[in-house]
Amino acid sequence: MTVQSFERDATFRSWLLAEAPESGFQAWSQSCYLAWLRLAANPLAVIGLVVLLALGLVALLAPWIATHSPFEQVLAERLQRPSAAHWLGTDELGRDVFSRIVYGARTTLYIVGLVAVIVGPIGLCIGTTAGYLGGWVEALLMRITDIFLSFPSLILALAFVSALGPSLDNAIIAIALSSWPGIARLARAETLTIRSSDYVDAVRVMGASTPRIIFRHVMPMCLPSVVVRVTLSMASVALTAAGLGFLGLGAQPPTPEWGAMLSTARQYLLEHWYLAAMPGLAILIVSLAFNLFGDGLRDMLNPRS
Amino acid sequence: MSSLTDLAPRRPVRARLPRRVLPILRGSLSIALTLLGLLALTFFIGRVLPFDPIAAVVGEKADASVYETVRARLGLDQPLYVQFGLFLRDMLSGNFGRAIFTGNAVADDLRHVIPATVELATVAIIIGCGFGIPFGVAAAVYRGRPIDHAVRLLSLVGHSVPIFWLGLMGLIIFYAWLGWVGGSGRVDIFYLDAVPRRTGMLLVDSLLAGDWDVFVSAFRHIILPALLLGYSSMAYISRMTRSFMLDQLGQEYVTTARVKGLSRRRVVWGHAFRNVLVQLATIVAISYGGLLEGAVLTETVFAWPGFGQYLTTALMIGDMNAVLACTLIVGLVFICLNLITDLLYRFLDPRTR
Numbered sequence: 012m013t014v015q016s017f018e019r020d021a022t023f024r025s026w027l028l029a030e031a032p033e034s035g036f037q038a039w040s041q042s043c044y045l046a047w048l049r050l051a052a053n054p055l056a057v058i059g060l061v062v063l064l065a066l067g068l069v070a071l072l073a074p075w076i077a078t079h080s081p082f083e084q085v086l087a088e089r090l091q092r093p094s095a096a097h098w099l100g101t102d103e104l105g106r107d108v109f110s111r112i113v114y115g116a117r118t119t120l121y122i123v124g125l126v127a128v129i130v131g132p133i134g135l136c137i138g139t140t141a142g143y144l145g146g147w148v149e150a151l152l153m154r155i156t157d158i159f160l161s162f163p164s165l166i167l168a169l170a171f172v173s174a175l176g177p178s179l180d181n182a183i184i185a186i187a188l189s190s191w192p193g194i195a196r197l198a199r200a201e202t203l204t205i206r207s208s209d210y211v212d213a214v215r216v217m218g219a220s221t222p223r224i225i226f227r228h229v230m231p232m233c234l235p236s237v238v239v240r241v242t243l244s245m246a247s248v249a250l251t252a253a254g255l256g257f258l259g260l261g262a263q264p265p266t267p268e269w270g271a272m273l274s275t276a277r278q279y280l281l282e283h284w285y286l287a288a289m290p291g292l293a294i295l296i297v298s299l300a301f302n303l304f305g306d307g308l309r310d311m312l313n314p315r316s
Numbered sequence: 317m318s319s320l321t322d323l324a325p326r327r328p329v330r331a332r333l334p335r336r337v338l339p340i341l342r343g344s345l346s347i348a349l350t351l352l353g354l355l356a357l358t359f360f361i362g363r364v365l366p367f368d369p370i371a372a373v374v375g376e377k378a379d380a381s382v383y384e385t386v387r388a389r390l391g392l393d394q395p396l397y398v399q400f401g402l403f404l405r406d407m408l409s410g411n412f413g414r415a416i417f418t419g420n421a422v423a424d425d426l427r428h429v430i431p432a433t434v435e436l437a438t439v440a441i442i443i444g445c446g447f448g449i450p451f452g453v454a455a456a457v458y459r460g461r462p463i464d465h466a467v468r469l470l471s472l473v474g475h476s477v478p479i480f481w482l483g484l485m486g487l488i489i490f491y492a493w494l495g496w497v498g499g500s501g502r503v504d505i506f507y508l509d510a511v512p513r514r515t516g517m518l519l520v521d522s523l524l525a526g527d528w529d530v531f532v533s534a535f536r537h538i539i540l541p542a543l544l545l546g547y548s549s550m551a552y553i554s555r556m557t558r559s560f561m562l563d564q565l566g567q568e569y570v571t572t573a574r575v576k577g578l579s580r581r582r583v584v585w586g587h588a589f590r591n592v593l594v595q596l597a598t599i600v601a602i603s604y605g606g607l608l609e610g611a612v613l614t615e616t617v618f619a620w621p622g623f624g625q626y627l628t629t630a631l632m633i634g635d636m637n638a639v640l641a642c643t644l645i646v647g648l649v650f651i652c653l654n655l656i657t658d659l660l661y662r663f664l665d666p667r668t669r
Contacts, residue, residue, distance in 0.1 A: 158353035161650045162643065163609035166627075170358070170643045173631045174365040250478055254613050257480050258628055273481060277617075284488045291481030298476035 056307020138198025452557025474551025
């Protein structure tokens with residue numbers, strides 16, 4: 012039986028590594044497999060990926076992983092040290108810190124995911140349009156991008172949140188508004204090199220309309236580097252979100268959020284340092300994982316560097 | 317004769333301008349446009365985005381007459397472009413309005429808090445360069461060896477760590493447990509206002525006054541926040557130094573210098589490093605600006621009475637005048653830093669002339 016499964020493996024592998032793919036699906040699977048091989052050669056990137064997958068899993072299975080409800084207040088058991096009942100102790104309202112950190116993974120993933128979904132397409136559209144059309148459109152769009160870039164992203168996000176009012180969704184809007192310009196810049200730079208390539212000329216000569224060229228022929232080529240950039244910027248998005256939460260401008264109580272947990276833990280710092288240690292560690296691990304995975308993706312797509 | 321000279325083809329006006337003036341003109345136009353954009357963005361954030369900018373000023377329980385007065389004083393009964401004009405006039409003349417939570421003019425407040433932040437950021441950037449540059453050079457020279465991995469790990473963690481958390485942990489370990497550093501604030505409480513205020517930077521002021529005790533106390537207070545801020549800029553500086561140095565060390569002139577028999581030290585510091593200095597200067601300028609961002613969170617943790625804490629306090633109570641002024645100042649600082657790096661490039665690198 013082992014021999015049989017080994018043979019099936021071998022044929023599957025040779026199907027994946029065949030010199031001449033017979034179908035589009037096979038070609039696609041092959042490129043995925045090769046990309047995976049290149050990624051797997053970089054252990055740090057794999058660690059990053061594993062941590063991110065684990066984060067997703069924790070967020071998904073939070074009700075089963077958490078030992079207590081993240082909202083239930085037991086005032087009789089407030090500020091307890093870590094014990095068998097409360098693995099990481101309890102906070103100032105007697106809530107289980109471990110459970111709140113587990114549920115906090117959901118909040119973090121919600122913010123990071125939404126920002127990625129907003130920022131990627133906006134940056135891509137603006138960047139490719141500016142790069143492909145050139146002229147005054149490019150000048151205008153890039154000027155706007157530069158103005159946004161002339162603020163540090165946290166300060167800009169702070170200003171937006173204070174104008175919109177503090178809430179989780181406004182924090183997401185603010186972070187998205189302050190992090191699209193970097194992606195637009197990158198997409199434009201990529202487009203400038205693609206614009207003058209032969210295949211774009213060929214498509215244009217065949218009579219394709221400008222939107223069609225941009226959407227069907229330029230954007231897909233920019234996609235890999237944009238994905239890398241978005242992954243890398245998710246590390247700083249997680250940090251900014253936690254910073255907003257810490258300042259009380261992000262997720263509002265009682266939502267379990269790591270930055271906000273830190274800011275309440277701050278009042279009990281001297282006697283209960285572990286209250287502050289754990290949420291910060293969680294932020295560090297997630298941000299580190301995004302950085303590691305993003306670096307790995309970049310090396311994978313651009314083996315030269 | 318005169319008709320003859322008139323007939324002679326005139327040189328275009330552009331060519332008659334000295335060749336150096338044109339880029340400067342173009343540069344200033346670009347700066348002016350960016351500045352205008354900056355103002356437009358802050359105007360948008362402050363006056364267009366809020367649901368009710370008047371309530372943001374007077375509070376929700378103000379009676380109708382107060383509401384109307386403020387509305388008229390802010391010019392909110394006028395069309396948007398007039399409002400923008402008024403806003404431009406105020407901002408350009410440095411009239412940022414009054415901060416509600418201090419009761420002073422925002423401009424006066426800023427004059428008071430900015431030196432504290434400049435002091436913190438300057439000590440931090442000295443630490444960041446002092447460690448970051450040698451680390452980056454060492455990582456490049458010993459590429460792939462343990463020291464390279466250690467520097468990269470250190471820089472990676474520096475990129476990923478939430479700085480306010482690091483501040484809290486630092487306070488627990490070095491203040492509460494070990495007692496090596498002063499706690500929050502700029503100086504021990506009994507030294508407050510002990511030295512005359514000249515520059516607003518306590519380290520400098522206490523030295524000018526010759527008050528050694530105040531200097532030591534101020535140093536014990538600044539060292540932890542500055543180390544943490546410095547660490548975050550070190551992460552960036554060492555990473556960039558490493559990649560710049562790797563570029564240079566791969567060049568042929570380095571091989572030539574080695575073949576000529578120069579010592580490794582001469583090659584690394586005398587040849588390769590000198591060629592990355594210009595690029596490094598831009599990186600240092602950028603990370604100095606980045607320190608402003610880190611300062612917002614660090615100052616909150618350490619109760620450092622600087623720009624960052626001013627901004628966060630204003631944010632907490634939704635004091636838009638102060639928030640807008642702070643945002644504008646940060647944008648201005650960034651533009652200036654960009655300008656300085658541009659000039660540095662032109663000045664230091666003969667190839668751009």
